[in-house]
Amino acid sequence: MLNPLWLKTFQTLIDTGHFTRTAEKLYMTQPGVSQHIKKLEQACGYPLIERYNKSFEITQQGIAVYQYALQYAHNETALLASLHNDDPFSGPVSLSCSGSLALLLYPKLLDLQCKYPNLVIQLEAAPNKKILADILSGEMDLGIVRHLPKDGRYATKPLGEEALCLMMPKSKAVSSLTQNHLQSIGLIRHPDVEHYLSLYFSTCNEDALRDLNTDDFPHTGYVNQLNQILLPVSKGLGFTVLPYNALKNFVNRDQISVYQAQQNVVEKLHLISKKRRPHPARFQTVINEIEQILNLKD
Known part of the structure; x- marks a missing residue:
């Protein structure tokens, strides 16, 4: 694995075109910059720049590594942004419930997905025992059951009645x-x-x-x-x-x-999920829709 610090130094060197400016921008010494470039070249097994007195030219291998460094920086930025972007209308949500409830919920959940196409809802009709097992295994995010399990591994919430x-x-x-x-x-x-x-x-x-x-x-x-x-x-x-x-x-x-x-x-209905499992905002979007459907049913 290439050291991210070396890649950052190399990317900055190519962007600035000068060792001294790179050192200033990264708050490093110029020998420190040279050492990073040398270690990166050793790790890659090829010279990445050709040095000419106080200037340099990037090699073909250096161009490839530079493009890789740019992509690495882009991926890191995107990852950090995604960690802060808990979109309530985007991402997968899996739900398991009885067949009769599935008949009631599915058309409305499809309407919700049509409204927010990036919200991907997976609905499975299953017996109570399978719902409980799938929640614990992580195969399903949310479940609706008829009676509360006597198991501390579930988080439960009253949902309505049928x-x-x-x-x-x-x-x-x-x-x-x-x-x-x-x-x-x-x-x-x-x-x-x-x-x-x-x-x-x-x-x-x-x-x-x-x-x-x-x-x-x-x-x-x-x-x-x-x-x-x-x-x-x-x-x-x-x-x-x-x-x-x-x-x-x-x-x-x-x-x-x-x-x-x-x-x-x-019969009382209960929403269940795995205890201590974080709930993304999109889970609450689906839960809110289910509660509204159950409250409006005749």
Whole structure:
């Protein structure tokens, strides 16, 4: 590696064309300048200047080293400038959340990126367990989870809430649910159905449903793609429990009935990141947009 001090001295010598002026500009002695040039030539293995009494001419190798010194100085200046330039509208941000939230957030985040093209947003739909793992590994910058991890390695922040709904075919809608009616319809399973169904039945404040779980119903289908889960429900093949956002983005939502329980069921949402990891300004730009989307949702 070439010594940056020698490169600076050589660049200044070529710029001034004189050893004495170089020494004055760099607050060095003239022998010190000569020593730097000699050491740089030794490191390069070629003479960089041809000396003629009190003047000199730069060699072909010297021209190459001079161009390198200029580029080195430019790169150093750019680096130092970038350290002070924490642009809130430029750079990558990766976010991981549930599929239902991704359906809600992605169009608005794309609008944000269209407004600030240098802000590159990566959104991944993933289950809770993967979100947590990806935050710790550094693969994801930010995550949105349904329940707080009991792990001191995460920084957490309340973000809002998401409504859960029991959805059934419109042709089989009723005003009061019973276990028998749900058993006659059957359950459409999906990766989060156990969690959603258990939370819904235990929170909806209906005695007939409180102690039920997925094993109490015949399973009439399984889908692991969020945008397809409601398709068998719309065709009369079963019921399921999902966040309301899934219904909002479903094409045939007019074929789906949402059961009106005695008490609305909501799930708290939390923003997580790796603890003690510095947050660039662009992270806050995305967080502010997410908070606005969640506050404005109907």
